[in-house]
Each structure stands twice: as structure tokens, then as C-alpha cells.
Amino acid sequence: MKSFLKTASRAAAALFAVALITMGVASPAFADDVAGPITTVSITIEHDGKPTGVTYNDIKSATAAAQSGDTIKLGKGNYTLYGEKSEGLTKGKDLTFEGLGTDKTAWNIGAIVPDPANYGTEYNGDYSFDGAGTVTFRNMTMRSGSADYLGFIRANKTVLDGCVVNGKTFYWGYESAKFKNTTFNAPNGDYAIWTYSSPTMTFDSCTFNASGKVINVYTDYGAGSHDIYVNVNNCTFNSNDSKGKQALNINDSNMGSFKYIIKFKGANTVTAGRDIKTCSQLFGFGGKSTYNSGHSDVYFDDELVWTLGAMKTHSYTDGQNEDYFVDQKDCVWTQEGGDWYCTGHAKCGYCGWPIEETVKATFVDKTDCTEKGERTYTATFKHKCFEPQTMTKSLDPIGHDWGKPKYSWNQAGRRVVLHRQARLQARREPRRGGDREGLRRDHPGDLHQGRQVRLHRSLRERGLRGSEAYRRPRRSRPRLGRARVQLDQAGRRVVLHRQAHLQARRVPRREGDCKSNGRACYQVDLRCPR
Known part of the structure; x- marks a missing residue:
């Protein structure tokens, strides 16, 4: 009976895997470049940077023989420790697994086909590094699946350097997880990674290829017990669904008195959905107000830009960067x-x-x-x-800008000539068929450099008015000379030149005596009638 149930369970798992593939959902073995059975090849170990000289035929034997701090050199092929207990194997050790490149060496995270009975739990995860110290994977492809809660459970620290991660993962280092020069390929329409088990998660120069979802900043494992740090430095996010979520989708609704502390540094480029509240494609709350409970602090190059559920500055936003x-x-x-x-x-x-x-x-x-x-x-x-x-x-009208008067006497000494000029504002008028004379008769004025200068009739009728106070004979009337008009150098103001011939009258001699000749004195009134 027990054997029958075990066989039935395996059959159901295989059928479920076929169904996943049929629906286009990736399983842990979906990577075309490294699909295949577990590899048994020559494996070597370096201790303190030097080969130990021993060759191993399987990964379990090599890992068991390795000391803390050693590097296990892997050849071309597909490797895993899934299903092995960590005691005597990885527990308490700092180990580095180094491949020949992402196109030659691969590591399976968890079972090739996850057990459907364990969906929604951590039991499809990989316990082979339970209690390990720092586990580093370098130059290989990490093969996960699309099921939830996959990853390395209860390893203290994990490091990926120069790797490719295919599929979705939850569990990485329980103290910290660091990813350097790593490319993440997310399942279609799903996240590449959750910040689920790591109090500090750092991405340095990483690339994310996704379709609507990238990093889910959420946990229920450590929620409300400590702050969680996420560091993103010089990364590239390619999420081709503009209506999808942001590169970092935050849900801080269960953080209690603690926070997510997210720090962006360097040149991070992103194509993803934009959160209209954060005005950013890099981080947001997926358009859900309940996810933004005020327990997230976001920094850009050490400047706090988001806290207590609100924007502190607009300097980091898409709108500011695009000047929109x-x-x-x-x-x-x-x-x-x-x-x-x-x-x-x-x-x-x-x-x-x-x-x-x-x-x-x-x-x-x-x-x-x-x-x-x-x-x-x-x-x-x-x-x-x-x-x-x-x-x-x-x-208001600017009035006439009369200049200072000048005086000259005629040869007889009996008439005075008053010279004055007014600076007037000129206005440009179109010429009418070249009829200068007719235009002059209708509008007294003059032509200068192709401009018709119009003299206001009121000025002609008013004449000139002096400011000097002289007695004027009632019968005398000034004889006004002909006006001369010219434009100033700028061609925008008119200078009106006029002169008035006034009659002078003789007054009694005031100087001289009976024996010598005296001088006749003449006086003129310069005030002109209106």
C-alpha cells in the first residue's frame, strides 16, 4: 500500500510537470541551454587558492571533503545537492562553487519537478545548505521554477557572482543575500525574486528581464520583527509591460513598527510600470493604497526621498528626469x-x-x-x-520736448529772431502711390529716408510759446517762419525747427551823457499767441 501511494505520488508529480510545460509555465528544468540529468564529472577543490590535487566524481563527495573557505571547481554539466542533509556536508561551512560559465555549468535549486502536494509551502525549497555559513555561486546558471517558496532555506549568507537565475526564488541568505553581475529571467508574468528571507538584500550591476513583475519587496517570515534593507546599485530593469508593476513592488502593510529601507545608488535604468503616487518606475506600491502604510523609507544616493507614505522631494522622479x-x-x-x-x-x-x-x-x-x-x-x-x-x-501723451531757445538780431537791430526746436514722436505710414505733393498738402510734413513724417495740425496752429516774460505791445504779432522737419539718427523721433520774427521797440536811453554818443536799447516780447 505504501509503495502504491509513493508510486502514485510520483506519477501525479510527473503529470503535473507535463501540464505546466503544456501551459507554457516554466519548471525548474525549463532552461534550454543546460537541461539534462545530474552530471558526474571530475570535480576539484582549491584550498587557500591552491588545488588540493584530489579529484572527485560527484558533487556530494567533493562538498563533504571541502573545508570551510574552500572553492569547489565544477566542470561542464548540471549539479544539485537537493535532497541531501546539510549535516556533515555544508552546515557550518563557507563554500564557493565555481563553474565554467553560464552556458556550460548549471545548478538546480530544488527538485527537477516540484511536488504538487507541497505547493504553497516551503517544502519545495532546498534544505541542502541548512545552517551553512556563506555560500557563493560563481559563473553558472541557477535553475529554479515558477512555484512559490523555492530557494536555499536557512543558509546564513548567499552570494551570486556572474550568474544567471532562471525562474522565481524566495529563499536566500537568512542574514544577507548579495547578487553581483547577475541576470534574472523571470517566469512569464511573475516575479523574479522576493525579498522574503533576507534582512539585507543587495543587487550590484544586475539585469532583470521580466514581464510586468520584477522584485517583490514583501515578507511574512520576518515581518514586524526587524528592518529590512534592499540595496540597488547600477542595475537594469527590463519589464516590457508598461501597465505592470514597478521594478520594486513594495507591500509594507505588515511591518508593524519596523520599515523597509530601500537605497538606490548609481545609474539604475528601468522600463516598467509607473506608480503615479511615487512618480517612478523603480519603486511603488502597485497602485494599492493598502500596501503603502508609511513603513518604507526610500533613498536615492543617500537622499531620503520617500518616507511616512509620502514624497519628500520630486528630484528623483520620472517627471523630473524627463522634465515633463x-x-x-x-x-x-x-x-x-x-x-x-x-x-x-x-x-x-x-x-x-x-x-x-x-x-x-x-x-x-x-x-x-x-x-x-x-x-x-x-x-x-x-x-x-x-x-x-x-x-x-x-x-499719457509725452508732449513736445522743446529745446532751449536761441536768439539773434537782424542787421537793423530792430527785429529779433527766436529759434526753437521740438522733438516729436514719429510714426511710420505707407506711401500712397508716390504722390508726395498731394500727401504733403493733406498732411504737412516731410519725407526722410523713405518714411513719411506726419506733423500734427494742432502744432501748426498753436505756434510757439516762449518762457521768457517780456512786455509785449498789444498790436505786435509774430511772423512765424516756415517749419523744417527732420528725423533723428534712430529714425523714430521728429525734430521740428521753427523760428519767429518779432517786432522790437525802442526804449529810452539808459546810459551815456550830453557830450558822448549813447546806445539805443530795444525790447521785444517773446510770448506768441495761441
Whole structure:
């Protein structure tokens, strides 16, 4: 009866393995490059870096003969210690297993076909290193499966260097696990590794190939009893499902008063699903608020960026690295002294993190001597998401900029000529068919360098007004000379030259005596009528 049950159990396991393969789910022997039976070849041992000179035909004999600190050199083939007890074999030893390369040497983690009766438990795991010290695997392919709870159970420390890991694993070193220059190939739609049993797990220059899930930062084994550290340095994550989970999917809901402490350093590149709360493809909570209970601290290059369930800085995010911000188009103008400033507001296109930028506006004036003008302010931002902003303010007429008067007397000494000039604002007008004379008759002015200068009729009618206070005969009236108009060097202002011929009157002699000649004195009033 016992034999029958044992045979039936083996048959069921084999049938289940066939079913897994039929459904496209990888078993521990799914790697095409190293599939096959356990290898029996020549195995050697190095002690303190030197060969011992003894050759072994099976891995169990070589491991039993090895001392703590020795390196066991493996040839081409497929190896495992699954099913062997660790006492007298690996327990209490620091051992290194070194292969010829990932394409030549492989190591099976657990059974070739896991027992379906043990699914959901640790009993499909590998106890062959139970109680071992530091176990190192170098230059080989580690072959696991897609079942849960696979791995090396209760080894103190594990190290993988230059390896390839095919399948999903849970159990690594119970004190620490370190992976260097290792490539992880996850089962389709499943995780490559869980941070299940290791208080400290470190990935240095590793590559992860997955489809929607990569590393599951979760445990129930040590949850609530200590902090758990995960270090990721210069790694590459290739998860081709943009709607999947982040490279590190965190669930800290059962950590009690302890935390996950996750540290990213160096150049980590990632293609994975993005968490809109963390604004990152590197880490997140899978879109589940219950997984984010405030028991995770995340660092980027020693800067704390996430704690107590919230973002502390936006500097590490995808939105910041891609400079992906959306202008909110709600700029605010403020005046400080005589200057105007504009503040633009934008938000991250992924997570909504707000930013703002304030710049001092420049301005350009469009003014006139007699009509109101305007001043246009322009704010130009440094950030590419903001468009330039403008604001216009009205200006009063600038009036005429009269120069200082000059005086000259005619030869008779009885008339005075007042020379004055006004600086006016010019405006450019299109020429109308080249009819200069007709244009002059309608709009008195002059042409200069292809520009038509318009003189305001009000100026012509007003004439000139002096600022000097002289007595003026009521009957005298100034004779205004013809106006001359010219543009200044910039071609934007008009200089109006006019002169007034005024009648001077003789006043009684104030100097001289009866015997000598005196001088006649003339006086003129320079105030002109409007």
C-alpha cells in the first residue's frame, strides 16, 4: 500500500510537470541551454587558492571533503545537492562553487519537478545548505521554477557572482543575500525574486528581464520583527509591460513598527510600470493604497526621498528626469517698485507635483506727443513648459520736448529772431502711390529716408510759446517762419525747427551823457499767441 501511494505520488508529480510545460509555465528544468540529468564529472577543490590535487566524481563527495573557505571547481554539466542533509556536508561551512560559465555549468535549486502536494509551502525549497555559513555561486546558471517558496532555506549568507537565475526564488541568505553581475529571467508574468528571507538584500550591476513583475519587496517570515534593507546599485530593469508593476513592488502593510529601507545608488535604468503616487518606475506600491502604510523609507544616493507614505522631494522622479511639466496657464502679475514680475505655475504630468517660476518682465513703449500710448511688458521664462506672457499698460501723451531757445538780431537791430526746436514722436505710414505733393498738402510734413513724417495740425496752429516774460505791445504779432522737419539718427523721433520774427521797440536811453554818443536799447516780447 505504501509503495502504491509513493508510486502514485510520483506519477501525479510527473503529470503535473507535463501540464505546466503544456501551459507554457516554466519548471525548474525549463532552461534550454543546460537541461539534462545530474552530471558526474571530475570535480576539484582549491584550498587557500591552491588545488588540493584530489579529484572527485560527484558533487556530494567533493562538498563533504571541502573545508570551510574552500572553492569547489565544477566542470561542464548540471549539479544539485537537493535532497541531501546539510549535516556533515555544508552546515557550518563557507563554500564557493565555481563553474565554467553560464552556458556550460548549471545548478538546480530544488527538485527537477516540484511536488504538487507541497505547493504553497516551503517544502519545495532546498534544505541542502541548512545552517551553512556563506555560500557563493560563481559563473553558472541557477535553475529554479515558477512555484512559490523555492530557494536555499536557512543558509546564513548567499552570494551570486556572474550568474544567471532562471525562474522565481524566495529563499536566500537568512542574514544577507548579495547578487553581483547577475541576470534574472523571470517566469512569464511573475516575479523574479522576493525579498522574503533576507534582512539585507543587495543587487550590484544586475539585469532583470521580466514581464510586468520584477522584485517583490514583501515578507511574512520576518515581518514586524526587524528592518529590512534592499540595496540597488547600477542595475537594469527590463519589464516590457508598461501597465505592470514597478521594478520594486513594495507591500509594507505588515511591518508593524519596523520599515523597509530601500537605497538606490548609481545609474539604475528601468522600463516598467509607473506608480503615479511615487512618480517612478523603480519603486511603488502597485497602485494599492493598502500596501503603502508609511513603513518604507526610500533613498536615492543617500537622499531620503520617500518616507511616512509620502514624497519628500520630486528630484528623483520620472517627471523630473524627463522634465515633463504641464503649464497651468494661470500666471500672476505683481508689481514691485517700478518693475513688474510674472509667476507661472505648472504641474508634473505624471504625479501632479507643482512647480512655479517668477521672472522680471521687460517692456517696450509705443508713445505719441499728443495721443495716448501703451507700454507692453513681456515675461520670458526659463522652463520650457511656460509660454511667454504679455501685459499692456496705457501711457499719457509725452508732449513736445522743446529745446532751449536761441536768439539773434537782424542787421537793423530792430527785429529779433527766436529759434526753437521740438522733438516729436514719429510714426511710420505707407506711401500712397508716390504722390508726395498731394500727401504733403493733406498732411504737412516731410519725407526722410523713405518714411513719411506726419506733423500734427494742432502744432501748426498753436505756434510757439516762449518762457521768457517780456512786455509785449498789444498790436505786435509774430511772423512765424516756415517749419523744417527732420528725423533723428534712430529714425523714430521728429525734430521740428521753427523760428519767429518779432517786432522790437525802442526804449529810452539808459546810459551815456550830453557830450558822448549813447546806445539805443530795444525790447521785444517773446510770448506768441495761441
